[in-house]
Amino acid sequence: MVQTSVLPSAAIEPSLILLDEKLPGGAYWHNVIKRGNTLRVTDLEGSQGVSLICYNADNPIERLNVADTAKIQFNAFLKKGMVIYSDMGRILFSITEDTSGYHDLICGCSNAASNAAKYGESDYNNSRNNFLKALGKRGLTRKDLMPNINLFSRVAVHPNGDLEYITGCEKPGSFVDLRAEMNVLVVISNCPHVLHPDTVYKPKPIQLTVWRSPAPAPDDLCRTANEEAIRGFINTDALFAQM
Amino acid sequence: MVATLPTELDPSTAIYDEVLPARQPWSRVIKKGQILRIIDLQANQAVDTLFYNAHDPSERYSAPDTVVRQGNIFITTGTQLISNEGNVMMTVIYDDCGKHDTLGGACSMESNSVRYGLHKKHLHACVENYLLELSKYEMNKRDLVSNVNFYMNVPVSEDGTLEIVDGISEAGKRVDLRAEMDVMVLISNCPQINNPCNAYNPTPIRLIVWDAA
Numbered sequence: 296m297v298q299t300s301v302l303p304s305a306a307i308e309p310s311l312i313l314l315d316e317k318l319p320g321g322a323y324w325h326n327v328i329k330r331g332n333t334l335r336v337t338d339l340e341g342s343q344g345v346s347l348i349c350y351n352a353d354n355p356i357e358r359l360n361v362a363d364t365a366k367i368q369f370n371a372f373l374k375k376g377m378v379i380y381s382d383m384g385r386i387l388f389s390i391t392e393d394t395s396g397y398h399d400l401i402c403g404c405s406n407a408a409s410n411a412a413k414y415g416e417s418d419y420n421n422s423r424n425n426f427l428k429a430l431g432k433r434g435l436t437r438k439d440l441m442p443n444i445n446l447f448s449r450v451a452v453h454p455n456g457d458l459e460y461i462t463g464c465e466k467p468g469s470f471v472d473l474r475a476e477m478n479v480l481v482v483i484s485n486c487p488h489v490l491h492p493d494t495v496y497k498p499k500p501i502q503l504t505v506w507r508s509p510a511p512a513p514d515d516l517c518r519t520a521n522e523e524a525i526r527g528f529i530n531t532d533a534l535f536a537q538m
Numbered sequence: 539m540v541a542t543l544p545t546e547l548d549p550s551t552a553i554y555d556e557v558l559p560a561r562q563p564w565s566r567v568i569k570k571g572q573i574l575r576i577i578d579l580q581a582n583q584a585v586d587t588l589f590y591n592a593h594d595p596s597e598r599y600s601a602p603d604t605v606v607r608q609g610n611i612f613i614t615t616g617t618q619l620i621s622n623e624g625n626v627m628m629t630v631i632y633d634d635c636g637k638h639d640t641l642g643g644a645c646s647m648e649s650n651s652v653r654y655g656l657h658k659k660h661l662h663a664c665v666e667n668y669l670l671e672l673s674k675y676e677m678n679k680r681d682l683v684s685n686v687n688f689y690m691n692v693p694v695s696e697d698g699t700l701e702i703v704d705g706i707s708e709a710g711k712r713v714d715l716r717a718e719m720d721v722m723v724l725i726s727n728c729p730q731i732n733n734p735c736n737a738y739n740p741t742p743i744r745l746i747v748w749d750a751a
Contacts, residue, residue, distance in 0.1 A: 361685045362601075362643025365700050367653055369639065382665075382679070384648025401604020401611065401641065401694075408624045415552035438680045440622070442602050456612040456637065458605065472678030489606055526652045 305394075305470060307335070307506050313506055314505040318485050320498030323425035325433065325482040327504070329350040330388070330456045330535065333391065333508035335472050336483070340499035341465035344488030345446040346370040346404040346422040348420040349379065349387050352480040355435060357383045361400045361442045367523050371452065372443065373398035376516045386524075387479050389517035392472035397449035397464045404443050405489045410496070419496045425484035433480065446471055448488040457484070458488035474508055474517070476531050544632035544714040547573065547748055554747035560740035561729035563667035565674070567592045568717040571750025573631070577712045577727075578637035579688045582705030584728035585688035586644045586664045589619060589627045591592070592720040595677060597621050601640045601684035610639035611694060613686060619715075622683075627721050633713035635707045639690040642702055644668065645730050654732040662729030671724055687728075688713055690735065702735050 311334065318324050320342070328334045336345060351357035360382035365371045367380055375393035377517055378386045411417075422443070447469060449461040462508035473481075487498050511518050518528050549555050553572075558564050560651045568574050569592075576585055591597035603620040605611050605693070613619070615633045646665035650658050665682065672681055689707040694700050729740050 356679055358649070360643065360649075360684075362641060363646075363649045363652075364622070365559070365651065366692075366702065369701055370698045371694045371700045380649070380652070382646065382682070384650075384652045401602065402606050403600065406603075406624060411608075436596070437622070438596050442684050451696065452611055452698075454693070456610040456680065456693075458609050489602075523652050526656055529656065529674050530648065530651065 306346065307504065311506045312504060312509070317500050318483065318503055319500050320485055322418040323371060323482065323484045324503055324537060325429040325480065326379060327482055328355055328479045328505060330477050331474050331508065331510065333472050333474040333506055334481060335470050335504040336446055336505065337468070337502040337504065338395065338465065339467060339502055340468045342447050342485065342499045342501055343465065343491045343493060343498060344448040344486070345501055346484040347444045347446060348426060348441065348482050350480040351381060351387070352478040355433070355439065355480060357381045357385070358439070358441055359387060359444070361444060362409065365400050371400055373400065376520050378517050378527060380442070380527065384527065385534065386436055386476040386527045390471060391474045392470070395447050395464070395466065398471070399445040399448040399450045399488070401452070402445060402450055402458065402489055404484065405486050406495040409489050413494055414496045420486055422484035422496050423485045425486065429482040434490050441514040444529040445488050458490065460488065460492060460494065475526070477534055508514060541657040547575070547654055549746055552746045552748050554745070557650065557742050557744050558727050559742050560727060561662050562727050563671040564725040564727065565671050565747065566723055566747070568721050568747060570717050570720055572717050573748045574715045574717070574723060575746040576714055577710065577744040578635070578707045579709060579744055581709045582689060582707050582736045583741045583743055584690045584730060584736060585743055586728050587686045588668070588683070588724040588725040589686060590722040590724065591621065592722045595675065595681060595722065596682060597623050597625070598681065599685070605640050611640055613640060614638065619686070626718045628717050630713060631716045632712070635689055635711040635713065637691070637706070638713065639687040639692040641694070641700060642687050642690060642692045643684045644726065645728065650732065656731060661731065664726035664728050667726035667729070668724060672745050675722070702733060705735055711742060
């Protein structure tokens with residue numbers, strides 16, 4: 296079943312744009328998104344999956360925790376209105392807009408072995424190596440690598456636990472807005488999802504746009520979504536109490 | 539294949555046989571070929587468990603690699619536990635519970651403050667257990683990743699709804715793990731008192747190790 300709702304406006308007021316970059320298929324990107332700014336990831340041509348990890352940029356020992364992100368929100372799939380939790384009971388990103396609706400927290404990322412199995416022996420980039428390259432440039436190592444998020448990827452979980460990758464959800468123009476709730480170091484690897492069935496390596500380019508997004512209103516969807524989110528933001532805002 | 543069927547393993551021939559009290563951490567190197575049995579003594583205890591290559595702990599259990607390799611989110615008989623390097627760390631050679639959780643991860647002081655209330659922060663939690671036990675190996679939070687929760691029932695519905703629901707385990711259920719490399723096994727016998735799935739009551743487990751047949 297493919298989402299059919301009307302897409303929100305993709306337009307961002309040009310004066311608000313701080314960075315805007317196209318990332319080719321197979322490539323990686325890393326940057327710090329300052330608290331209050333938003334990273335928009337746009338699926339330009341129907342990507343085959345985009346892998347993402349993130350850290351507290353001021354103290355990278357605090358990092359993405361996909362298990363907490365799923366269980367605190369009682370959902371294994373990310374959507375608009377949900378947040379991305381760190382392993383310290385705080386919030387890295389709020390998902391303030393999302394026209395895809397299909398993001399995976401379960402399956403992790405591609406690696407050399409999964410690429411070889413799917414595409415044959417070659418030197419195609421994989422997300423694990425992309426992550427390690429970016430981490431290396433930040434002084435971090437494989438001990439800092441944790442289970443990741445996969446944007447624009449739909450994986451169904453059947454009642455017996457079986458995983459099934461669902462194709463047909465790759466919609467050119469889909470985007471997800473990630474508002475940084477602390478200073479976030481984010482690493483993105485634009486490689487196909489490990490379960491994407493295409494046996495030809497052809498990841499599509501994505502657009503990465505950092506923009507100065509509006510301050511959250513008192514009734515901000517993500518900040519008021521549930522009691523857990525409210526407490527998560529109390530924990531997060533305390534990080535900045537002395538600024 | 540093991541020469542001895544798991545059902546025939548006799549605790550009197552074990553090299554290690556201890557009860558781990560409720561709320562306590564534990565670790566031990568299980569050498570290649572050795573078998574670790576975890577027994578749920580009183581039903582639906584959550585046994586939060588991580589695995590490390592005993593010779594290089596930066597090689598460690600990977601929940602995503604494990605579920606993708608199996609094509610299934612649950613762990614049961616026949617499941618191979620896969621490392622972040624794609625190697626088989628342990629094989630589940632016997633399980634009479636039926637399934638074990640790979641998605642829920644461990645509780646921490648901080649996540650408990652979010653899940654159950656800010657006033658619940660300063661209670662026991664698995665991450666605290668893990669950190670204390672890992673300190674013996676000069677390891678820390680960098681070494682923590684999503685873990686296995688033996689005896690926990692965490693199904694995912696079609697719309698992604700994920701809940702830690704009532705367990706399917708019973709007193710005496712057991713899982714047998716055969717080490718496929720020298721593995722340091724780290725356990726927090728979950729102290730969670732806020733979750734109804736174990737009746738708000740952490741309980742002891744029994745851990746038995748046999749040498750390679």
